[in-house]
Amino acid sequence: MTALDNQATSTSFDLFRLPPDYYRDPDSYLSQLRAHDPVHANSDGTVLMTRYADVLGIWRSEGALVDKPDQFAEKFGPGPLLEHHTTTMLFRDPPDHGRLRNVVTSFFTQEGVARVQGTVHSHTIALLDRAGDLGELDFFQEIAMDLPIAVICALLGLPESDADFLHHHGVQVLFPLNPGVPQSVIDAGHDAVRVLCDYLDEHLTTWIDCSGRTGDEHVVARLASAVVAGSITRSDALHMLIVLMNGGHETTANLLTVGLYELMRQRDQLALLSGNSSLAPTAVEELLRYVSPLQLQGRRLTQPFEASDGSVLAPGTEVVISQASGNRDDTVFTDAHKMDVARKPNRHVAFGRGIHACIGQYLTRTEVLTFLPAFLQRFPDVHAVGNAEFVPNARFRSLRSLPISVS
Numbered sequence: 001m002t003a004l005d006n007q008a009t010s011t012s013f014d015l016f017r018l019p020p021d022y023y024r025d026p027d028s029y030l031s032q033l034r035a036h037d038p039v040h041a042n043s044d045g046t047v048l049m050t051r052y053a054d055v056l057g058i059w060r061s062e063g064a065l066v067d068k069p070d071q072f073a074e075k076f077g078p079g080p081l082l083e084h085h086t087t088t089m090l091f092r093d094p095p096d097h098g099r100l101r102n103v104v105t106s107f108f109t110q111e112g113v114a115r116v117q118g119t120v121h122s123h124t125i126a127l128l129d130r131a132g133d134l135g136e137l138d139f140f141q142e143i144a145m146d147l148p149i150a151v152i153c154a155l156l157g158l159p160e161s162d163a164d165f166l167h168h169h170g171v172q173v174l175f176p177l178n179p180g181v182p183q184s185v186i187d188a189g190h191d192a193v194r195v196l197c198d199y200l201d202e203h204l205t206t207w208i209d210c211s212g213r214t215g216d217e218h219v220v221a222r223l224a225s226a227v228v229a230g231s232i233t234r235s236d237a238l239h240m241l242i243v244l245m246n247g248g249h250e251t252t253a254n255l256l257t258v259g260l261y262e263l264m265r266q267r268d269q270l271a272l273l274s275g276n277s278s279l280a281p282t283a284v285e286e287l288l289r290y291v292s293p294l295q296l297q298g299r300r301l302t303q304p305f306e307a308s309d310g311s312v313l314a315p316g317t318e319v320v321i322s323q324a325s326g327n328r329d330d331t332v333f334t335d336a337h338k339m340d341v342a343r344k345p346n347r348h349v350a351f352g353r354g355i356h357a358c359i360g361q362y363l364t365r366t367e368v369l370t371f372l373p374a375f376l377q378r379f380p381d382v383h384a385v386g387n388a389e390f391v392p393n394a395r396f397r398s399l400r401s402l403p404i405s406v407s
């Protein structure tokens with residue numbers, strides 16, 4: 001099957017059997033859904049919504065909930081993976097959601113992120129030097145993963161030397177969230193949650209036992225204080241650390257990598273940005289819109305929802321919203337298919353909206369705003385060498401590797 005080009009093919013679109021060329025350019029398919037089938041019935045009975053207005057409408061609706069214990073129980077079976085994906089803020093509704101999120105919110109405000117600004121700067125300088133020394137390198141593996149993982153480790157209070165271990169197991173916790181994964185992936189997910197909880201429990205215990213703890217040192221210390229105060233359980237704290245660790249690096253690394261890939265393909269935009277760092281703030285927002293590192297979210301309706309095409313979805317409907325598609329909706333964004341590093345206003349929805357809007361958005365902006373302009377100023381002639389291969393993952397837009405030359 002090739003890119004959709006009419007109404008008949010848009011209705012045959014199957015989120016669970018995506019064609020290989022989908023991952024390189026999801027919008028060649030999503031744009032046809034927006035035009036011809038904006039409330040699309042998936043083969044598993046869920047509904048895919050692709051228009052900006054509907055994506056926003058679902059995020060803002062009090063009748064669109066995130067917790068899905070029955071669906072996840074059926075998919076994952078009993079065990080640590082099920083516990084993880086049914087107990088973190090990401091998959092809890094009010095009042096539990098606020099109880100969990102409020103414990104750590106202050107670490108992700110402008111003031112909270114300022115405590116790791118030094119780590120962001122020092123790693124940026126070291127990574128630029130590393131790229132310069134290497135000349136040819138895999139941008140994803142050797143640069144883009146390092147920065148966010150070092151920064152989130154510093155904020156959480158975990159040793160940076162354990163970054164590879166945390167990443168390796170973290171990915172296995174996330175992967176089972178994809179549609180149609182085999183049992184082996186689910187089994188690996190259960191094991192990964194178990195291994196991570198054992199590791200994190202040691203760190204938490206150290207801080208629970210620490211009499212001088214104020215709770216301001218880092219996130220682990222804050223969680224230890226909250227466990228001692230009884231506002232969260234020990235298990236809440238461990239799963240919180242996993243969700244923050246996972247949210248905190250993969251998406252930012254993908255934004256940097258796919259962002260650079262797109263900039264190298266739209267060379268005029270790369271030249272504009274490398275020649276004028278005052279464009280960095282709008283460029284970062286545009287990369288978020290254009291790349292949409294996290295592409296899909298799920299919600300369960302508890303109230304009727306009237307979609308932009310006039311159809312009404314009944315309570316009980318499982319909805320998948322595509323922010324990747326909303327971010328390319330040309331009823332909202334002029335020349336939506338084009339990257340424009342000076343785009344303003346830019347009301348993209350890459351970080352979500354409503355009560356679950358990304359807690360780490362200020363952290364991501366700080367990292368990318370520090371790193372990307374510095375990288376492009378130092379290496380304005382950066383270019384791709386070899387093929388970039390997209391990971392066949394519908395939720396995350398990501399590359400396996402991005403071979404580049406900076407010399």
Ligand code: HEM
Binds near residue numbers: 243
């Ligand atoms: C390019 C980077 C990032 C993107 C595109 C992104 C995207 C998103 C989106 C779309 C949501 C909303 C999910 C929903 O509505 O169900 C979300 C939530 C979340 N994000 Fe991010 N994120 C990024 C970086 C980060 C970072 C650096 C962290 C660090 C901790 C993080 C942690 C979280 C958490 C914990 C939630 C759940 C919030 C809640 O349920 O209240 N994210 N993110």
